[in-house]
Amino acid sequence: MSHSHVSTTINGQAVQYACPTDASLLEVLRDQLGMTGTKEGCGSGDCGACSVSLDGRLVCSCLVLGVEAQGRTVDTIEGMADKNKLHTLQTKFLEHAALQCGICTPGVLVAARSLLEKNPDPTEQEVRYWLAGNLCRCTGYDKIIRAVLEAAKAMREEQA
Amino acid sequence: MSAQTKQFKVIGQRLQRPDGIDKVTGRARYGADIDAAGMLHGKILRSPHAHARILSIDTSAAEQLNGVMAVITRADFPTPHKGFEDVQDNCMAGDRVLYDGHAVAAVAATSKHIAKQAIKLIKVQYQVLPHVTDVEQAIQPDAPVVHSGLVSRRVPKGFSENVVRYSSFGHGDIETGFKAADAVLERTYKTEATHQGYIEPHACMASMGLDNRADMWVCTQGHFWIRNMCAGVMAMESASLRVTASEIGGGFGGKTTVFIEPVVLALAKKSGRAVKMVMTREEVLRATGPTVSTMMHVKVGMNKAGRITATYAKLFYQAGAYKQATVDFGAMPAFAPYALENVKTEGLDVITNRPRTASYRAPGAPPACFAAESAIDELCQELGLDPMEVRLINAAKGGTKSSYGPTFEDHGLIQCLEAAKAHPHWQAPLEINQGRGLAAGFWFNFGGETCVSVFLNNDGSVTVTEGNPDIGGSRASISMMVAEELGIPYEQVRTTVTDTGSLGPNEPTHGSRVTFAVGLAAIKSARAIIDEIRARLARMWEVDVTDVVWQDGAAHYTGNKAGTFEPLDLRQVADIANNLGGPIAGHHEANAEGAGVSFGVHIADTEVDPETGFTSVKRYTVIQDAGKAIQPDYVEGQLQGGAVQGIGWALNEEYVYGEDGCLQNTGFLDYRIPVASDLPMIDTVIVEVPNPGHPFGVRGVGETPIVPPLAAIANAVSRACGKRQVDLPMSPPKVLASMQKA
Amino acid sequence: MAKIQIFGSLRDLFSGHDVVELDVSNLRQLLIKLPQLYPECAPEIAEGVSVSIDGKIINDAWFTPIRPDSEVVVLPRIVGG
Numbered sequence: 001m002s003h004s005h006v007s008t009t010i011n012g013q014a015v016q017y018a019c020p021t022d023a024s025l026l027e028v029l030r031d032q033l034g035m036t037g038t039k040e041g042c043g044s045g046d047c048g049a050c051s052v053s054l055d056g057r058l059v060c061s062c063l064v065l066g067v068e069a070q071g072r073t074v075d076t077i078e079g080m081a082d083k084n085k086l087h088t089l090q091t092k093f094l095e096h097a098a099l100q101c102g103i104c105t106p107g108v109l110v111a112a113r114s115l116l117e118k119n120p121d122p123t124e125q126e127v128r129y130w131l132a133g134n135l136c137r138c139t140g141y142d143k144i145i146r147a148v149l150e151a152a153k154a155m156r157e158e159q160a
Numbered sequence: 161m162s163a164q165t166k167q168f169k170v171i172g173q174r175l176q177r178p179d180g181i182d183k184v185t186g187r188a189r190y191g192a193d194i195d196a197a198g199m200l201h202g203k204i205l206r207s208p209h210a211h212a213r214i215l216s217i218d219t220s221a222a223e224q225l226n227g228v229m230a231v232i233t234r235a236d237f238p239t240p241h242k243g244f245e246d247v248q249d250n251c252m253a254g255d256r257v258l259y260d261g262h263a264v265a266a267v268a269a270t271s272k273h274i275a276k277q278a279i280k281l282i283k284v285q286y287q288v289l290p291h292v293t294d295v296e297q298a299i300q301p302d303a304p305v306v307h308s309g310l311v312s313r314r315v316p317k318g319f320s321e322n323v324v325r326y327s328s329f330g331h332g333d334i335e336t337g338f339k340a341a342d343a344v345l346e347r348t349y350k351t352e353a354t355h356q357g358y359i360e361p362h363a364c365m366a367s368m369g370l371d372n373r374a375d376m377w378v379c380t381q382g383h384f385w386i387r388n389m390c391a392g393v394m395a396m397e398s399a400s401l402r403v404t405a406s407e408i409g410g411g412f413g414g415k416t417t418v419f420i421e422p423v424v425l426a427l428a429k430k431s432g433r434a435v436k437m438v439m440t441r442e443e444v445l446r447a448t449g450p451t452v453s454t455m456m457h458v459k460v461g462m463n464k465a466g467r468i469t470a471t472y473a474k475l476f477y478q479a480g481a482y483k484q485a486t487v488d489f490g491a492m493p494a495f496a497p498y499a500l501e502n503v504k505t506e507g508l509d510v511i512t513n514r515p516r517t518a519s520y521r522a523p524g525a526p527p528a529c530f531a532a533e534s535a536i537d538e539l540c541q542e543l544g545l546d547p548m549e550v551r552l553i554n555a556a557k558g559g560t561k562s563s564y565g566p567t568f569e570d571h572g573l574i575q576c577l578e579a580a581k582a583h584p585h586w587q588a589p590l591e592i593n594q595g596r597g598l599a600a601g602f603w604f605n606f607g608g609e610t611c612v613s614v615f616l617n618n619d620g621s622v623t624v625t626e627g628n629p630d631i632g633g634s635r636a637s638i639s640m641m642v643a644e645e646l647g648i649p650y651e652q653v654r655t656t657v658t659d660t661g662s663l664g665p666n667e668p669t670h671g672s673r674v675t676f677a678v679g680l681a682a683i684k685s686a687r688a689i690i691d692e693i694r695a696r697l698a699r700m701w702e703v704d705v706t707d708v709v710w711q712d713g714a715a716h717y718t719g720n721k722a723g724t725f726e727p728l729d730l731r732q733v734a735d736i737a738n739n740l741g742g743p744i745a746g747h748h749e750a751n752a753e754g755a756g757v758s759f760g761v762h763i764a765d766t767e768v769d770p771e772t773g774f775t776s777v778k779r780y781t782v783i784q785d786a787g788k789a790i791q792p793d794y795v796e797g798q799l800q801g802g803a804v805q806g807i808g809w810a811l812n813e814e815y816v817y818g819e820d821g822c823l824q825n826t827g828f829l830d831y832r833i834p835v836a837s838d839l840p841m842i843d844t845v846i847v848e849v850p851n852p853g854h855p856f857g858v859r860g861v862g863e864t865p866i867v868p869p870l871a872a873i874a875n876a877v878s879r880a881c882g883k884r885q886v887d888l889p890m891s892p893p894k895v896l897a898s899m900q901k902a
Numbered sequence: 903m904a905k906i907q908i909f910g911s912l913r914d915l916f917s918g919h920d921v922v923e924l925d926v927s928n929l930r931q932l933l934i935k936l937p938q939l940y941p942e943c944a945p946e947i948a949e950g951v952s953v954s955i956d957g958k959i960i961n962d963a964w965f966t967p968i969r970p971d972s973e974v975v976v977l978p979r980i981v982g983g
Contacts, residue, residue, distance in 0.1 A: 020273070031272075036193040037186015039409070041359040042441040046828035049359055077186035090184040094176050097793035100632045100801065102183030103190060103360040103409025125837075132837040135828060137357045137410050138632070139797055140804030141836040314914065327978060329909050413983025488978040519983035565907055565975035566954035604959060604980050670983055751962050853958070863983055 008069040010035075011079025019066035026050045028066035029076065037077040037106050041135065048134035051107035051114075052076045058114040060133075077106035080113065088158070089113055089151040098147035100138035108134045112148045120156055124149060170644040171856055174793045177636040178654060179407070188407045191363030191379025192438045199365065200229055200268040202427050202437035203275035204420065205282050206447060207257035207264055210291035210513040210821025211304070214255055214284060217265055221281040227274035230431035231282070233265045237393070237426060244392030246482045250516045251393060251422045257286070258306060258481035259513050260822040261446025268427040268435045291513040291821040295455050295478035298322045298512045306511045310483055315508070322511050323476075327488050329564045330504035334459075337470025337502030341461025345539050349456045349531040351870070351888040352814035353478070355449040356520045357805070357833045360409020361441060362448060366424045367434035372396065374428065376403045378421055381411040381629055382668020386421055387660045393422040394429075401425075404659040405629045412805070413519030414449045416668045442826040450815055451520045452477040452486050456531040462539045466550040470502040471495045471535075471563075475528055479509055480516040489524030489604075492564035493867070494532045496602035497551070497573055497759060499560040513821050519670060521802060522603040522863035526809060526870050530888065533599040533871030538884055547598045547875075548581050551761075555600075572785025572849035573600065573759035579845050580761045585781045590765065594778060595880025597764045601867030605860040606671025607752030607853075611664035612681035614642060614689060616744040620731030622646065624655040624685075626678050627666035632801075632862065633794035634674045640790055641679045641856065645686040647713030648730055655682075664749055672860025675790055676851070677752035683855050688746030693733050696740040701725050754853020755860055760784035762803060762868040766876040773896025775811055775877050781843040787851040787859030799865045800842040806869025808834045814889050904968045906932065907975045915943040929953055930964035932974065950979040 003018045010033070019028045026043075029035045029052070038061055041049035045060040052061045053075040054068075080087045089112050092098070099105045108131060115122060115130040122130070127148050128141070136144060182188035219231040233252070240248040253262045265282050269275040290304035297303055303320040315326040338344050360379055368374040374396070380386045383405040391398045408415065420437050427435040439448070455476045461469040473494050477487035487507035494505050505528075540547040555577055556562060558570035577600070580586055590596060613625045624642055628634065639653040646653075667673065690710040697715050698705035707719030714729040737744050765779040782799040789795040812832045816824040825831045850857025870888060878884045883898040903923040908916045916922055917940065924939070926932045932953065937944035952959050954975040960966045961979065968974060 030192075035186075036189065039190070039360070040192065040438075041361070041409075042828050044441065044827050044829065047359055047441075081185055086181070086184065090181075093184050094180045097174070097177075097633070097797055099180070099183055100794075100797055101358070101360070101408055101410045102179070102188055103358075103407075105183050106186045109184060124841075128836040128839070132835040135359055135833060135835060137359055137412070137805070137833060138801045140800035140802075140834075140842045141839055142800045142842045143793070143797060145836065145841070327909075416983070485978055485981075489981070492977070519981065521983040523981065523983045565909065565977065566959070567957050567973055569957045606959075606961075606980060608961065671981065753960055753963055753966070754958055 004067045006067055006070045008072055008074060010074045011076060021067055023066045024062050025064040025066050025069055026061040029061060035076055035078055039103055039106060041103070048111060049104055049107040051110040051134065053110060053114055058111055077110055080109060087113065088154050089148070092147040092151035092154065096143050096147035096150060098139065098143040104134060104136045108136065108144060116152050116155060120152060122152060168644060170640045170650050171788065171790055172792065175636060175640060175650050175791060177633045178639065179630065179635060190360055190409050191406045194365055194377050194406065195436065196365060196367065196434040199434040199436050200270060200431055201272045201275045202266060202268045202424055202435045203279050204263045204423060205265040205279040206443065207253065207260060207262040209257055209286055209288050210260050210293065211289040212257050212286035213289060214253065214257060214264065215287055216285045218283040219265060222267055222278040225274065225278050225281060227270040228267055228278045229270065229433060230268040230427050231265065232426050232430055236430060238395040241392040241395055244389065247389055247418060248393040248422065250482065251418060259515050261443065261515060263423065263447065266423050266427055268431045293512050293514050293817045293821050295453050295476050295510050295512065298478060298510050299476060306481055306513060323508050324483050324511055325485065325509035327491060328504065328506040329491055331561065332502035334470040334472050334502045334504045338461040340463065341469040342464045343539055343542050344459065344461045345535050345542065346459045347535055347886055349458065349534060349886045351454045351527040351530060353450045353453040354809045354813040355445055355831065356412040356414035358410030358412060358414060361439040361444045362420055363438040364421050364424045365434060365436040366428045368425060368428040373400045374425055376401065376421065377406055378403060379406045379408045379415065381408065381415040381670055382666070383629065384627060384660055384665045385416060385668050386418055389418045390422050390425055393418065394425050402659055402661040405657060408629045408631055411631060412521050413523055413670060416519055416670050419448050441828060445826045445831055446823050447515055449518050449520065450515060452479050452517055452524065452527065454478065454527040456527065458531045458535045460535040460539055462543060464543060466545045466553045468498055468500060468554045471500055471532070473505045473528065473531060475505065475507045476510055477507065477524065478512050478514065480514045481511060482516045483511065484509055484517055486517060486524040490528035493525045493602045494528035495563040497556055497600040498554040498563065499556045500563055503563045521805065521866040525601065525603055525867045526806060529599065529601045529867045530870035530874060533868065534874050534886065537875040548577065548586065551600055552577050568757065569852065570849060571757050571759055572847045575847045575849055576759055576761040576783045576785055579847055580763055580783045583763070583781055583845065585763050585779060585843065593770060593880055594765055594767045595876045595878065597872040597874065597876030597879065599868035599871035599875060600759065600761045601864060603672065603758050603864040603867055605676065605755040605758050606673045607677040607755040608667035608671065608673055609665055610677045610681045610752050611666055611749045612678060612685050613663065613745060613747040614682065614685035616689060616730065616734050616737065618734055620734035622648070622653045624653060624682055625658045625663055626655060626682065627658060627663045628669045628674045628678050629657055631669060632798055633791060634678065637675045637790040637794065638678055638682050642682050642686045645683050646730060647711065672758065672862040673755065676755050676854055676858050676860050679858055680752050680854055681748040681750055684748035685746040688748065689744055692744050692746065697728065700740060756787055756851030756853055758785060758859050758861065758864040760864045760868055762872040764872040764876040766873060766880050768877055768881040768895060770899065773892035773899060775890060775895065777807060777840055779840055781845070782865055783845040783847060784861060784864055785847045785849050785859060786861045787854065788848055788857035789846050790858060792846060795846055795861050796844045798861045799844045802865025803842050803869050804834050804839060806866045807873055810870045810873035810888055810890060812889050812891060904970060904972050904974055912946070912976065915946065916940045926968055928964065928968055929955065929960055929966045932968060952977045952980045
């Protein structure tokens with residue numbers, strides 16, 4: 001298997017790696033870079049557990065090749081907290097008990113951040129449709145939706 | 161002090177779980193998140209046939225591939241310990257494959273890529289055999305037989321050899337009861353198999369030394385059982401295998417048994433290296449889980465006053481390729497919410513060429529409850545009765561002889577029904593094409609084998625060591641119970657799930673048992689610490705131990721020399737523990753009995769599109785007796801999650817088998833679990849009728865919430881579209897077809 | 903004498919009785935005496951059963967007391983998910 005050299009930016013840091021040309025970005029993150037916060041639930045883009053941002057766009061990292069990160073910006077769950085300060089979404093997820101097993105949580109958080117970047121004041125319906133690609137089997141989504149709406153509110157108040 | 165009147169300081173607060181920050185930052189380590197130096201990657205070759213004889217397996221080409229370090233087949237497994245034959249056969253097929261996806265061989269290689277290549281090089285010659293996957297076909301006398309010679313003595317005549325077990329329950333005389341009825345309804349209901357659908361695929365890593373001692377890291381609901389089962393399948397001593405549970409990405413019953421774990425051990429043994437294996441989603445759906453599929457005949461009699469005069473159910477549960485007892489857990493709870501004079505249920509266990517079924521949240525109960533509650537609802541319609549009043553009239557109470565035999569202790573069904581009746585949801589107006597469904601459900605709950613140790617650290621903080629993987633926040637709940645008992649802040653306690661080398665055996669996180677049983681053992685461990693402290697301080701103070709009491713987190717002297725001794729809190733005691741004889745710890749080992757039964761009542765509003773037959777859930781409310789909610793957020797989470805799994809079972813989840821006996825929908829795209837946009841908020845009401853078997857009144861809450869939703873949704877859809885739904889899932893084409901029927 | 907309730911399908915293992923009376927004072931004695939008096943039920947007992955004693959389901963605890971007026975029901979072994 002031939003390898004390609006890739007220069008990219010992950011969570012604000014310049015990163016270089018050599019990866020097999022058929023390796024997914026998810027495999028590179030998890031197996032080569034040891035960034036296991038991004039999860040694999042299906043490998044076929046159906047569950048959203050591997051959600052990351054690529055140049056600000058929400059993608060399933062299992063459907064993106066590692067080589068496609070060349071020259072681009074990748075944001076994962078590991079970069080969500082600002083060193084020791086949790087992101088408002090993370091805080092609200094804890095306050096609202098929006099996680100049980102937690103395997104979907106990194107993907108849901110990354111997806112929710114991507115929503116709030118585009119739409120700081122979403123309706124419940126908008127949150128539900130935006131997160132429809134992130135499967136959660138534990139919570140029934142109720143507390144997740146509430147946490148995202150509360151985080152959006154708090155973030156708007158921070159901005160104001 | 162009784163649980164009802166006790167004032168709690170910590171219990172009942174919405175405190176944050178200790179694993180929360182790790183889980184929102186990506187730091188938490190799950191099954192697939194651990195690596196070891198020099199680790200190999202394992203991969204399993206699976207049967208493409210539903211039923212076939214294995215004539216030969218040629219592994220030579222795979223063995224010669226560069227990077228392949230081990231190839232194994234069943235021949236590499238020892239004779240298992242007695243009782244583990246089926247488990248071993250399910251992990252690796254012997255001379256026959258019994259279902260599509262059954263493991264046939266496995267490899268360990270230096271990369272995932274090479275492992276994938278290698279399994280393609282294994283040549284298997286199959287002689288394809290006739291197969292059967294449908295429960296109705298499997299019971300016919302001329303059906304292909306999955307296993308010969310398994311039929312238990314009491315199975316009635318007239319079926320194929322696939323009907324392997326029979327059980328029946330009940331009391332009274334149903335024929336007399338049916339004669340007393342004003343209306344008798346008979347229906348046949350069907351449900352399709354579903355999967356537990358945890359988002360984390362099974363993952364495991366193990367290494368084994370030349371001395372056959374092994375270490376394993378695995379995502380599981382119960383690492384002590386994984387150890388026992390691996391030891392059974394691999395004919396090892398349990399003590400020579402140490403298993404550590406990772407964080408677990410959902411289980412719901414499906415991670416209480418082994419699938420890949422013994423295979424990984426066999427690969428590690430043969431290769432002499434650490435081996436990691438992670439299932440694909442396709443493998444998860446083809447070869448793990450799933451639930452039973454069912455065919456259920458139900459007959460219910462009711463008089464004009466709404467009194468149920470007799471109930472009868474005959475349940476056929478298709479439980480996969482091996483004998484199972486799941487049908488008993490449909491037959492017993494089917495009519496459990498009701499006080500009945502005449503009740504009879506029969507259960508028949510049917511084997512087919514499908515994967516060996518695994519537990520799924522109240523295993524066996526949801527389909528039976530769907531059938532029973534649908535029949536009762538339809539009778540209410542026929543007799544023009546209010547379904548809530550009918551349930552209140554017939555509800556089982558403390559002292560009622562249950563439908564499965566024992567007399568109930570106090571429980572909260574009546575209180576749940578009253579709360580449902582008083583809930584705004586029950587009175588809210590419905591719009592056109594909408595219907596409201598009501599259902600009650602029951603689960604036994606369970607205690608079981610439990611070990612807990614609690615240590616007083618040098619600084620006065622407290623460590624709780626337990627052995628049950630935490631799925632829904634149990635580390636928080638257990639810390640809260642210990643903090644409550646010791647009278648210290650929650651933050652002073654940390655609960656850790658430890659490995660099998662560090663604690664005595666524990667049953668898995670199943671049977672809704674952890675908050676009840678582990679909580680009970682943790683409270684008793686804390687009490688042991690208190691008693692030890694009292695004894696030591698009595699010696700120091702040279703007073704009678706009965707005059708030393710533990711109150712509000714400190715030891716107080718209450719004897720006639722009161723005022724002489726200053727109270728000592730836990731940190732002060734820790735400071736002098738070594739002067740008083742050494743470290744202080746408490747532990748408790750028990751087979752926890754006294755888990756209180758659990759009832760829930762669900763209300764569902766659905767809207768059915770008359771053009772397409774598509775159902776949307778408009779409103780949903782769960783009311784359940786929790787005994788005592790230790791952390792209400794996590795109780796609500798169980799109620800909401802269970803309800804939504806049941807909604808999925810009712811509306812869109814199903815195993816689809818082709819003519820070839822192979823599973824057709826092996827991904828989340830077409831095995832469709834509910835997504836956020838499918839659902840409304842899930843309202844919850846926690847009723848608290850304390851369980852006398854627990855110091856704080858706790859009842860398990862995890863399983864009951866999946867029992868009523870199948871029926872609640874079916875009743876809502878039936879009322880919305882005007883046609884009784886008897887076949888799950890209620891997919892749009894099925895509902896539309898029923899609406900177009902005259 | 904404790905009254906042990908036997909369910910429909912189990913009755914043929916107990917000579918057709920729906921109730922059998924036994925002089926036992928705990929679960930262990932019950933599990934020993936049942937197969938002695940009714941050998942037909944031995945495989946079922948060996949396979950593992952749960953026994954409800956006064957409304958509480960007991961899986962293993964041999965020394966759970968059975969009083970003369972106790973309600974005792976032999977059930978399939980209870981598990982969970």
